[in-house]
Amino acid sequence: MSTFDLKDRTAISGVGDTEYGRPLNRSAIDLAAEAFGNACDDAGISTRDVDGLIMSVGSPLGVDCDSLAQMLGLDLRMYSQTWTHGRFTATCIQQAAMYVAAGFADTVACMAALGSSGVQAGLNPRPFNTDPFAAAAARDEAAREGGGGHGQDPVYGIDTTDVGAALVARVYFDRYGATSEQLAAVSIATRRHAAMNSGAMNREPLSLDDYMQSPLLATPLREPDYSLVAEGAACVIVTSTERARDMRKTPVLISGMQPLPVGREEFIWTYPGFGVAQQERRAYGEKLQPVYKMAGVDHSAIDALFTYDVYSIITWMALERWGFCKPGEAADFTQGGRIEIDGELPINSHGGLLSEAHMFGWNAQVEIIRQMRGECGERQLENTEMMQWANAYGDSLIYRR
Amino acid sequence: MSEPYTKMLPGISNLNRPYWEGLRRHVLTLPECDDCGLIWYAPSPWCPKCHSRNFKWIELTGKGHVNAWSELKGTHATLLGAPTDGLPDNAVEITLEEGPRLISNLVGVEPGEIRTGMPVTVVYDDVAEDLTLARFKPA
Ligand SMILES: [Zn+2]
DSSP states (O other), X not given: OOOOOOTTTEEEEEEEEXXXXXXXXXXXXXXXXXXXXXXXXXXXXXXXXXXXXXXXXXXXXXXXXXXXXHHHTOOOSEEEEOOSSSSOHHHHHHHHHHHXXXXXXXXEEEEEEEOOHHHHTTSOOOOGGGOHHHHHHHHHHHTSTTOOTTSOBGGGTXXXXXXXXXXXXXXXXXXXXXXXXHHHHHHHHHHHHHHTOTTOSOOOOOOHHHHHHSOBSBTTOBGGGBXXXXXXXXXXXXXXXXXXXXXXXXXXXEEEEEOOOOSTTOBTTBOTTBOOTTOOBOOOOOOOOXXXXXXXXXXXXXXXXXXXXXXXXXXXXXXXXXXXXXXXXXXXXXXXXXXXXXXXXXXXXXXXXXXXXXXXXXXXXXXXXXXXXXXXXXXXXXXXXXXXXXXXXXXXXXXXX | OOSOOXXXXXXXXXXXXXXXXXXXXXXXXXXXXXXXXXXXXXXXXSOTTXXXXXXXXXXXXXXXXXXXXXXXXXXXXXXXXXXXXXXXXXEEEEEETTXXXXXXXXXXXXXXXXXXXXXXXXXXXEEETTEEEEEEEEO
């Protein structure tokens, strides 16, 4: 069965965000309302005009759709929500685009909001990583039958998502002779970008020396290879392209999309064939993926890449999965400033999860839209015709002006 | 063994009970598909390769190699202020001779000694009265 044509039918017509930090001592609903309100203002619409809501993450780390709608007095024709983790950024936006194109809603807000969940629970404010509800939620997933989604096994003392990424990094280093000095380039680039972003959580310049002297955590990963756990919120408004053209800002069109794949050949931190978790070890033959086919372009049309860089190694995996370079080549590909804002393929110009904030990829969507409208000041990219959100775990969006 | 075991316990279900009971008897056991021969982890109601419902539990050799490893000086949680005590020295992904991979810990190694591809063998670690874990040591 062929898909109904969604290319360029829908658009992002507004974006909004909040401060990012930890702890902010603000409730998730407070943050959600601010980002949502800002996105509506940006689009030039009233908060009353929104008739659909898709929430990434949800309670207890974030906000559930029903409580937000009730507290803010929204009158929604549809709502939907993804689980208490990241990953589902594109999933939410794709779902919004399909609901809008199918006529089930006209104006869908998609967002994540992460608060100091102690506030939400009526307890003393504290950062969510030490909040008992949040900690229990994270442990529950790690302890599920068959193991956690990131290679965790808490029975063996492994209950955090970074260890799976460290295992992937070790395999990559050993297989291709890549080094920590090469991996440093990813964090150095995001830190340089964050220095040009007043909202970023870590704006300290990072040199190769700084990187090599930073503490090892789950080896071979070091502190700068880790994303910045954050509180805050970010929101995008999806409408039809037709309606978006009548709104305040230049619309950014959703030109290509590719859903999230899963199965025994998939492991969140790498691509099929890599040979970790229960994957077979085999050659990865990247084909022209559906997202490019739908948008009618190939890699050469992509002016900048945005990716879920929760750990630096994941950026390498995304580059290889999407065919920007071949397996084993990302270590070399990312050297010499190629992924910095004045390089051949800028990646995560806002600083990414590594240096701006771990806002579950929602901050990247906000950045893409602002870049494509020319609103990014010092870090404004020169070429912004077409940008891609594409992840190691296999989903993507292609945006165009 | 008089100290109470305070670490995370496995979720023992109807699907994986033979696996955990096997470890108690110091036997590593996993399901093997009668139709396609796949031996798999995690135990599930049918073969994840050919979807056959016909399988039996078999004894494995307990031998394998280190597919991937990490020495845990800290984690994302300790970076955020969680205590490092209780953190294992390492995390290893073992590829068993029969194919499936398990997440575990390597014992009997000094820091810096773990190598990718290192042959290993299972160690039955009786951590509590009624719980045995499958850790590994260099073969
Ligand atoms: Zn089978």
